[in-house]
Amino acid sequence: MSTDGIRTVEVALGARRYPVWIGRGLLGDAARWRARLRGRHALVVSNTTVAPLYLERVAQGLEGLHWSSFLLEDGEAHKSFANVGRVLEALAALGATRDACVIALGGGVVGDLAGFAAACWMRGVDFVQMPTTLLAMVDSSVGGKTGVNLPAGKNLAGAFHQPRAVVADIDTLATLPDREYRAGLAEVIKGAAIGDEDFFAWLEANADALAARADAPLAEAIARKVRYKAGVVARDETEQGERALLNLGHTFGHALETAGRYTTLLHGEAVAIGMLLAARLSERLGMGPAADTARLRRLLVRLGLPTGVPAGSDPQHLLDRMRLDKKNTAGALRLILWRGIGRAEIVAGVPEPAVLATLEEACRAGQRSA
Numbered sequence: 001m002s003t004d005g006i007r008t009v010e011v012a013l014g015a016r017r018y019p020v021w022i023g024r025g026l027l028g029d030a031a032r033w034r035a036r037l038r039g040r041h042a043l044v045v046s047n048t049t050v051a052p053l054y055l056e057r058v059a060q061g062l063e064g065l066h067w068s069s070f071l072l073e074d075g076e077a078h079k080s081f082a083n084v085g086r087v088l089e090a091l092a093a094l095g096a097t098r099d100a101c102v103i104a105l106g107g108g109v110v111g112d113l114a115g116f117a118a119a120c121w122m123r124g125v126d127f128v129q130m131p132t133t134l135l136a137m138v139d140s141s142v143g144g145k146t147g148v149n150l151p152a153g154k155n156l157a158g159a160f161h162q163p164r165a166v167v168a169d170i171d172t173l174a175t176l177p178d179r180e181y182r183a184g185l186a187e188v189i190k191g192a193a194i195g196d197e198d199f200f201a202w203l204e205a206n207a208d209a210l211a212a213r214a215d216a217p218l219a220e221a222i223a224r225k226v227r228y229k230a231g232v233v234a235r236d237e238t239e240q241g242e243r244a245l246l247n248l249g250h251t252f253g254h255a256l257e258t259a260g261r262y263t264t265l266l267h268g269e270a271v272a273i274g275m276l277l278a279a280r281l282s283e284r285l286g287m288g289p290a291a292d293t294a295r296l297r298r299l300l301v302r303l304g305l306p307t308g309v310p311a312g313s314d315p316q317h318l319l320d321r322m323r324l325d326k327k328n329t330a331g332a333l334r335l336i337l338w339r340g341i342g343r344a345e346i347v348a349g350v351p352e353p354a355v356l357a358t359l360e361e362a363c364r365a366g367q368r369s370a
């Protein structure tokens, strides 16, 4: 950590690298991030909730540039192809040239969509991530996965396109609703559950402080998760192998999100439920110990995350959704399972009857608790 309290995590991709700055007051610290903008044009993509809160701080740093903003309506349902088209039209209206920069100011929805538009405009222009949710700070702003949802499934269209910098201003979390904050914690837990048992134990020890958003543990949790993800991305930028581990809980989670038409569960909530389903399936297949499933469940509950599928979920329908997951190959399910906390694995050819049985059990429990 530097003397001004800002932590920097470098994402190193061979000769290319970019900083993730984590700390307070960063949006107003244009001297730091403005240097990452190369050209004359900037388009700030945000949404109708975040812009009234934070656009002004960013705007002060854009003085002297030719810039404008494009605001999405709020919500996962707006992470759509149609809106990518609208952002591209806004870039055209701005007269953005190849050295333009797209600035994503908001949560993961804004970041994924704006990054995808940046990847498309003139076949790729710079973009800077300014995440304003915990989830976006610890996960979506880092690593260059951009894209949008289709009615058929989550993130089915997209591109790998790395940002020039990530500006994670912790001050913005002051206005983040509690439910969204907790959803972000799910992606923090995920990192630990995949590959860092010490971090998992640290999360258990600091769960109450994190739930209360205590300063120091929160900054530490963000930095630790970002460092973990940056390491994975540095080794496997385009998910040829190891990076798929970052999808723990996501095949189940994405199916739940899609089944709810992107309005029932938040992404982080779906990931929380999905991780638990992956742990249960691992048990069923004789891989993961029941004690670790229970430990994961306890931490999720302590941090206020859901652990059961929504009432009315249909196991066969969810399985059908899982068949369209991007990790699948040769018509067979490829899932991230685990041998216990910190020991996730990519498993190809997972038997569908075992997946269906896991889903059926969860849906029966969901019915009982409704």
Ligand SMILES: NC(=O)c1ccc[n+]([C@@H]2O[C@H](COP(=O)([O-])OP(=O)(O)OC[C@H]3O[C@@H](n4cnc5c(N)ncnc54)[C@H](O)[C@@H]3O)[C@@H](O)[C@H]2O)c1
Residues within 6 Å of the ligand: 047, 049, 050, 053, 074, 075, 076, 079, 106, 107, 108, 109, 110, 112, 132, 133, 134, 135, 136, 139, 140, 141, 142, 143, 144, 145, 146, 154, 155, 172, 173, 174, 175, 176, 177, 180, 183, 184, 187, 266, 267, 268
């Ligand atoms: N690209 C990746 O690697 C990656 C990783 C994880 C998740 N994702 C994607 O990210 C999305 C979820 O991101 P999210 O959880 O940030 O959701 P989100 O972008 O919908 O933001 C959550 C809510 O918080 C509001 N908000 C944002 N910042 C705020 C602030 N500071 N104060 C008050 N309100 C604020 C938003 O307007 C929204 O209502 C999903 O689409 C998911 O698929 C992508």
Ligand SMILES: O=C(O)C(=O)C[C@@H](O)[C@H](O)[C@H](O)COP(=O)(O)O
Residues within 6 Å of the ligand: 139, 143, 145, 154, 155, 187, 243, 244, 246, 247, 250, 326
């Ligand atoms: O960065 C990654 O890689 C991830 O998988 C991070 C996930 O948390 C994230 O939700 C991502 O968008 C999922 O990607 P997808 O390829 O499964 O759509």
Ligand SMILES: [Zn+2]
Residues within 6 Å of the ligand: 139, 187, 250, 267, 271
């Ligand atoms: Zn995710």
